[in-house]
Amino acid sequence: MKTRTLPGTVTLALILISGPLCLTEIQVVTERNAGANASGAFKFKSVPPPSKTDTATKATFTVVDGERDGNGGDVARLNDGRVPGDEDRPAECFFFRQGTDGGRLQIDLGSNGPIKQVNTYSWHSDTRAAQVYKLYASGGGAPGFKAEPKRGIDPEACGWKFIAAVDTRPGGAAEGGQYGVSISDSAGNIGSYRYLLFDLSRTEEQDAFGNTFYGEIDVIDPTAPVIAATNAEREPITKTFTADGGRYHFTMDTTIAPDLTEWADKELRPVVQEWYPKLVAMLPSEGFIARSNVTIRFRDNMGGTPASAGGGFVNCNAGWFRRELKREALGSVVHEMVHVVQSYGRTRRDDPNVTRMPGWLVEGIPDYIRWFLYEPQTKGAEITARNIGRAKYDASYRVTGNFLNWVTTKYDTNLVLKLNTAGRAGQYREELWKDYTGKTIQDLGAEWKAFHEQRLALPPKKDEPAEEPKKSVVQ
């Protein structure tokens, strides 16, 4: 067996097998992608990409010896034509139980046939990336053939032929990354076989985490086309529904949070169906047609943001929703649906006559609708003795929502409709407040605050130490 190291990370091992009639060389090419080179595409310089049309796709994989780790996927992960999407996706890989030293895996291709290559793929950030194994093959016809030899039994003593030994650990050290191994033969085909046997070893014994995260094992037929494997992403979970007699179409996407699917269908869907048409009817303007397709999708990459909206999407932070199911979850979606209906972003930005609605009002309107029309019983936007010190009309979110409710009740029941129309047309100006109510926004703000101070029987003092107003968490 000759081994030589190519430049970069490619290692080529040549195993010389001599027989009476032929000289063939088994070649083992191993490659490692690390850092930015390790993408979900599993692209290597010399090792072929994982395939979803290889012979192993229809083969039967059996664990002959050793124990599968329950934290990983089952053995079917190895021939499903799908590779892990990242370096730490245990459910998308197969590996032997932690603390053990590998095991044996048998592949039954169903019948004898030529094998051009055997390719194996793995990915992990640490010592579970490298591949250490021996590969045997058999046609199954040899006398005394044992199809499932346990580890104490030498496969070569029971009808198996040794094909190759693979060890991708450079210099004995186990390095993380993405590994591709391709076993082939200089003569063209490895041989004609029905069975393959992998004797898989752990990469290290310093800790319990030495069993390799294998993502895919391919057996390449010389004639079959190779179609690249795709990433083993989660099965999509989406439900569609309509509202207002089919006028509005919604998609609820809980792919990343299957546990929220039932809640989204039972609790959230009726709120969306009732309130989206209501919001559209509440905020009409000339020539405006609200989006007829809205997707509500749960995400796990939103950081500390509970929910957001944009481009016909309502994004829901799955972690936050799980905690808020019985509290703020539904109301936050109503808030975001108001953003979808507002559509202030549609005005032309390059027009010098176009103004932008101030942010505090963009957020105040959804919170007014949410807290005073959708869920007034929760009293979530009250001005209290604790928060009045900081109550300002432009404090945004629920404080502004309270202010809008007060102006609406006292001066103009159509105030929010009018402000929204102006905002949508890119025509918002501060003077509008005087046009609508006869008073400037500053006067209205002072009057609103005095009203609450009086209601709370507080002396109208300035600079009074007070706590922060209850902070709205919805964006």
Ligand SMILES: [Zn+2]
């Ligand atoms: Zn918002």
